[in-house]
Amino acid sequence: MKKQVTKDMLIGEMLQVDIGIAPILMASGMHCIGCPASQGESLEEAAMVHGMDADELLAKINEYLALKED
Numbered sequence: 001m002k003k004q005v006t007k008d009m010l011i012g013e014m015l016q017v018d019i020g021i022a023p024i025l026m027a028s029g030m031h032c033i034g035c036p037a038s039q040g041e042s043l044e045e046a047a048m049v050h051g052m053d054a055d056e057l058l059a060k061i062n063e064y065l066a067l068k069e070d
Contacts (some may be wrong), residue, residue, distance in 0.1 A: 001068070002065065002066060002069050003017055003018060003065045003067070003068075003069065004062050004065060004066075005017055005043065005058065005061055005062060006043075006053070006058070007043050007044040007047075007054050007058055008041065008042050008044060009042060009043060010039065010040055010041065010042055010044070011025070011033055011038050011040075011041055011042075011043065011046055011069060012038075012039035012040065014043065015033070015039075015063070018063075018067070018068070020064065020066075021061055021064070021065075024057075024061055024064055024067075025057075028052060028057055028060070030046060030047075030050055031053065032053070043057065043058060043061075045052055048050055052061055
């Protein structure tokens with residue numbers, strides 16, 4: 001079963017799926033992923049706070065996960 005994340009998943013949950021998601025978030029400008037508050041935010045909430053497109057970020061993360069599985 002391929003791993004995937006959703007916009008409503010918490011950042012902490014996403015990092016438990018694959019820690020390799022952290023560099024993707026950081027490269028996108030989300031440098032506060034180590035902050036305790038960010039662990040309880042959904043991807044969609046965090047993207048909104050940072051002025052990012054959650055769908056675009058989600059696509060990058062799921063593409064990374066799909067390529068890793070292949």
